[in-house]
Amino acid sequence: MKNELKTWVSGLPKAELHLHIEGSLEPELMMSLANKHGVELPYSSIEEVRAAYDFHNLQSFLDLYYLGASVLRVEDDFYQLMFAYLTKCRADNVVHAEIMFDPQTHTARGIGFEVFMPGFARAMKQAENEWGQSSLLIMSFLRHLSEESALQTLDDARHYLAMITAVGLDSAELGNPPEKFERVFAKAKSYGLKRVAHAGEEGPPEYIWGATKVLDVHRIDHGVRSIEDPDLIKHLVEKQIPLTVCPLSNTKLKVFKHMQEHNIIQLLEHGLLATINADDPSYFGGYLNDNYFALIDHLPITKPHLLQLVQNSFSASFLPEEVKQDWLAKIV
Ligand code: ADE
């Protein structure tokens, strides 16, 4: 029965809405780029890299995630990174991907938009031409950095705005509430950019309220702690504000101790527009289908729940309405 569900889910067209491109850097590419550029990493083999991915919270992951990203130096590195992820999309039937990137992780090392944006664009165009892959970009601000740095990043992006659909907010959540970025998000909105924000991953429900009320977001990334506040659940359901939930990430970062404790079924049964996503697949042990498989393996999740999650992935996307409807008609 579980295997049947897995085969069925694998075969459905799906959208992925919460994916950090820097979090799709596989150890093999990391080591080969480190060799190419002479970057010293504290690992001597691919096995050592994988063994280091034993996290106890968000910060312990972020430390390795920023370290890994330090091997990305030239346009072709960003092309390879993006093309590798889009190739995984093809294998998993992810027909549309909304992909986050963290400019400050690169600009802080002197690597500018003129390096990474053409690399991303080249891979996205190639995948679109070769197999019709649909994708778009979400520029995420690192919330542990200042408002000034985020404003500078938005300004640095001015020649690339046509390539960017939305802005996001990621990195260390606790102590960095959404309100810190009110002016940044207002400016992004005035540029016609859509808005998403990580909230309620490690942070409390108040941060989800802040993201919706102060940052005026279209979606909440994670949001699993919304379950603690019935008024917030009511608000998210009424406004149909989607949650981009990432099951393998949540267990790897100890938001839930075991997958059996994950609250995705409760979120769905409250009527929330929840979706399933991989977050940082190379660090958390799997791409999109693996996240669905983990739910099938460890939770009493049913075919109607899974169907709802896949439908939600399109409903919650930034695709034009008619394209959404075309995909939704194909999912039965
Ligand atoms: N950056 C990459 N993945 C993240 C996550 N799950 N939470 C916050 N920041 C991130």
Ligand code: ZN
């Ligand atoms: Zn994330």
